Amino acid sequence: MGDEIISQDMNGGAPCTLSTVASARQPSQLRTLAPYLSIPEVVWLAGGLPPGDVFPFKKVTLTTTDGEEIVVDNPDLLYRLQQYTIEAPGYSPLRSWLKDHTRELHNPPNSKWDVVVTCGNFDATAKVFEALLSPGDVILVEDPSFPQSCSTLKPLAASGVKVVPVTLGSHGHIEAESLRAVAQEVKARYGVGPKLVYVITNGQNPTGTSMPKAVIQEIYDVCRAENMMILEDDPYFYLQLPGSEEAEGAGLDLGHVGSFLSVDTDCRVVRLDSFSKFLAPGLRIGWVTCADPVHSALVYSTQQTTQGASSCSAVLAMELLRQWGRTGLDRHLRRLQRQYGRKARAAAAAAERHLAGLASWAAPSCGMFMWLTAEGVGDTRDLMPELVEQKVVLVPGSFFYLDEGASSSFRLCFASASEEDLEEGVRRLGNVLRKVSATGGPQHT
Ligand SMILES: Cc1ncc(COP(=O)(O)O)c(C=O)c1O
Structure with a gap:
């Protein structure tokens, strides 16, 4: 349950304070009762959960485009699939899968991170902005950038959050020196340095550019020096495109792709990943990787808004990933990249x-x-x-x-x-x- 995650030892995590709104959030009182559900022979007269025998589905069968069948007929899984998402940080088998996957791809150099499953990166972006930004705080945004994220910032700007652009350099991504210069101008102008920088690391929307690993490290070092958090929105990470027919023959290799999470020694990165661009956007599933206090703030805001990503999507996505295994997922990603x-x-x-x-x-x-x-x-x-x-x-x-x-x-x-x-x-x-x-x-x- 959310409360179990929050009690994990992630003390001394991200070098930031939460926003006024996030600091005022309390864990849901009802959820504090949830651990009692696992007491043997407990008579549960507490929650408003529909019982499993009223749910409409007895079996769910999916057929993949390759003709593989995924059958969900196990009563426990069918219950999970149709019930509320009872764990705000996400369906636990999926969370474990995502943690292993994140460790394998990004190997974050701090040990305090955890994941929260979200309804996609857009949902996550709004939650992270809310968790970190109070009136008077400054956020830096790549300019140009994803308009949906910028429009999420508009109501915050109306409440006094300062949204400051950082112009992309000639290579199509922000450069460390211009980021440093903007951060210092902000400090001189507003008396406080920027709290957060929003970046789209790979296949930037709209420019399509990716940041080389060396640039990521330089920008990370500037963020360290200026004590800025980094919101890394990276839904296109998996869409690395072969540049020629000859290159299509190579196997999947994501090792050369950079990420801020992979250099994050001091927990200042909040990374957003999504199933939207490599599985299906209709699943509405993404995941945030970050440390406390941001992690707890996201768990609380999830409890009080969406209650968690759809259980149905989470169970079906997990069954698909389980059945594919590593080989099936790699095959799928490689096919997508070729296409x-x-x-x-x-x-x-x-x-x-x-x-x-x-x-x-x-x-x-x-x-x-x-x-x-x-x-x-x-x-x-x-x-x-x-x-x-x-x-x-x-x-x-x-x-x-x-x-x-x-x-x-x-x-x-x-x-x-x-x-x-x-x-x-x-x-x-x-x-x-x-x-x-x-x-x-x-x-x-
Ligand atoms: C940079 C960026 N972030 C987030 C999203 C939305 O992601 P999701 O479908 O996971 O909400 C998109 C595209 O739709 C995007 O380009």
Whole structure:
């Protein structure tokens, strides 16, 4: 139960204080009774749990795309699958799996971390912001960044949290020196240093860029020197894309991929992972890896909001992972990487064919996005009517900036379109940009 996790020895964890809201949260009183459930022969007249014999499902059978069957007919599992999520930090077999998996991939160099299962990274982001930020605190955000996270910050900004952009450098990620400079400007201006920096480490949304390991270490060192916590949102970690047909033949290798968690000696990283981009977003399952007091704060806020990720999703995901084992998961991830890699290459090849001289871009090596910057276009929002008329839609770059100001870029998502549609969509974009370049501005009809 949540309370058991909180009593673990994670003292002296993250070098931060909780927000006013998180400090005021109390553990749910009802949940303090939960440990009595395991007393033999206890007569349970306490909780509002429906009994197992009223649940509708007697058996759940899933068939994977490879034709493997996953059958849940064990009464205990069927009960867990249909009951409330009684453990706020997450369904314990899944939590153990996630801990082993996190240890294997990131091997965090501090021993105080634990995981909380969430309803995906978006849910986790909102919970972490709430746990750490009080009016007057400063958060630094990569600019451009994921607009959903920025919109979660808007109500906090209205309550007095300061949201300060850190412009991405020419390599498409923030750089240690500019982060240090912004942190010091913040200190001079507000009298307090930033408390938290929000970063998307791999396959950044929207630029598609990943931070090299050396850059991660440099940024981590700046965060140490300035005593900033790091919120690492990394849903694209697994989507490492083979850059050529030859590279497709190699086995799964995530060892070369960097993460802040893997260098976190002093528990200042709160890492968000998600099943959304490598299993299915409809599961609504992610996990946070962090130390106390953030871990406890997330457990309490989970108890008092979602009560935990869906038991149904958690049990089914766990059964799938159990049945696949390590080999099946690696096979699935490698297949996904090949498929997305081909689409990324198709998007880049279409750009070579149709956008040469009209836009610049970097061939994506991770994630789902390609960031295109149009020549001679002040604000890509102005091109939207023309693009819609040509029947192609991309996201204007302004959507990703904190001030939503003019941007000459677009975000293209190559993951969901077919290779044929990528070719056609980029061709249509090229037609619009060519027209703009010939006439000197967007043509509204
Ligand atoms: C950077 C980033 N964080 C979080 C999310 C949402 O993740 P989840 O589906 O786990 O809530 C996305 C994309 O949808 C994203 O690009």
